[in-house]
Amino acid sequence: MKELTGFPTKEQLRDMKRREIVRCAAKRFGQDGFENVPLEAIATDLGVTKAALYNYVSSKNDLLLQCYEVGMDRLVAAVEAAKDTSGTAAQRLSAVLEAYIMTMTQSDMQYLWSYTRPMVMYGDKRVVQAIRDKLDYAVRDLLIEGMKDQSFRPDIDPKLASLVILGAVNWVGIWYRPDGPKRADELAQKIAREALYGYLFKP
Amino acid sequence: MKELTGFPTKEQLRDMKRREIVRCAAKRFGQDGFENVPLEAIATDLGVTKAALYNYVSSKNDLLLQCYEVGMDRLVAAVEAAKDTSGTAAQRLSAVLEAYIMTMTQSDMQYLWSYTRPMVMYGDKRVVQAIRDKLDYAVRDLLIEGMKDQSFRPDIDPKLASLVILGAVNWVGIWYRPDGPKRADELAQKIAREALYGYLFKP
DNA sequence: ACGCTTAGCGACCCATGATTGAATAACTTG
C-alpha cells in the first residue's frame, strides 16, 4: 500500500477519483450484475453525472475491465502473500484459502466471478484464464509440496483435489452476505479447515 | 417420462412447442446470460420470429421463470431419485452427488446458477431459496444418517460440510464444457468420490 | 365451399441506456 504524505498532486487526485469509480462500480456490478447497472447509477452513487465518468474511463467495457483487473490483482496478491509464509505446506495452503475467502467476501469483491462472463464476452478471455490458472496452480503446487513434507496424504490427485477445494471456497463468495450474521474471518477459517480436512496426513 | 403414442393432439403439439422454446431459451440464457440473449436470438434458433414466441410465453421474465422451474425440477427430481436408492448413507450421498453433477452438466442446464440472479431480481426469491435449501438439506440429512450408520466419520459438522460439498459440485457446473475432453459421467464419479473422501469413516 | 380460429409474420412503437459534444464553472499559471 502506498501512503500519501502532504497534499495530493493533481495526478494523484485524478487517480484517486478513478479508483473510487472503479471501486464503486465493482460493488454495483457484483451486487446487481454488469448488465443491470446503468452508468447513471454509478454516477449517482458518486454524486456526479454519467457524462463525468467518461473523463476517467473510455467506455463501460473499459470500466468492467478495470474492475476485473483490480479485483483479480487483489486476489492474486493476497494468495501470493499467504503462500510465502512459513510452516508446513498444509499450514500455508490453509493460510492461502483463508486469505482467498477473506478477499472474496469484501463487499466490492463479492460475486467477482459473476462478471467473468461479461469479461469473457467483451474482453480478453485469456486474461481470465490466466488468472484462474494461476490460482489453480497455487493450490496444486502446495498440495504437491504437502505430499512431500508429509503434511498431506501421499495419495492425493492434485488436479482433482484443487477443483474440489477451489469449488468450496468460491462457493462461499456466492452465498456469503457481508450484512449477515457470520463474521468473515471466522468463516474463512472454518471453511478453510473444512475444505482441507480430508487431505491432511493423519499418522 | 411420458411417452406419446399416435398423433399428438393440438394441445400436446402446443405444449411440445412451448417446452422446446423453454429448452432452447435455457440453453442460451445459460451460455450467454439472461440479459445478453434477445428474444430474437431464441426465435431465430427455433426458426420463427420474435412475435411468435408471445403465443407461448407472456414475457421474457415469464420465460426465465419457466426455464428456472424446469431446470430446478429436473435437478430436484434427479437428487430425490438417487436419495432413495439402497446402500449406506455414504453410498446414497455419492449417488446423489453424481446425479447432481450429471444433471448440471447437460447443455441446457449449464450455468443454471448463472440465472438465479435475474430470477431473484425479477422473480420470486423465495422459490430460489426454497430449492437451494431443499438440496442443502438433502445433503445434510444424508451426512447425519451416515454418521449414525457409521459410513461417515462421527465428528462431522453437517452444516459446514454441506457447504463445502455443494461448493465442490456446483463449481463443476461453472468450468465444465460439454464439448471438452472429459466425459460427464466419469467426471461426476470422480468429483463425487473426491468431495466425500474426507468424510468417509475409516476404521 | 364457408366462416371461424390459430400460428406466425412484418412493421411498428417506445423506453432504456451508452456515448458524444457544446456550453459552463473552476482552477492554474503567467
Next chain:
DNA sequence: CAAGTTATTCAATCATGGGTCGCTAAGCGT
C-alpha cells in the same frame, strides 16, 4: 486579472431490444 486548461454538466444522438398490432394463410368443423 486574462488566457488557457480541466472537470462537469446538460441536452442531444443513436442503437438495442421488449412488446404490440394488423394482416395473411393454413387447418378444421359444418
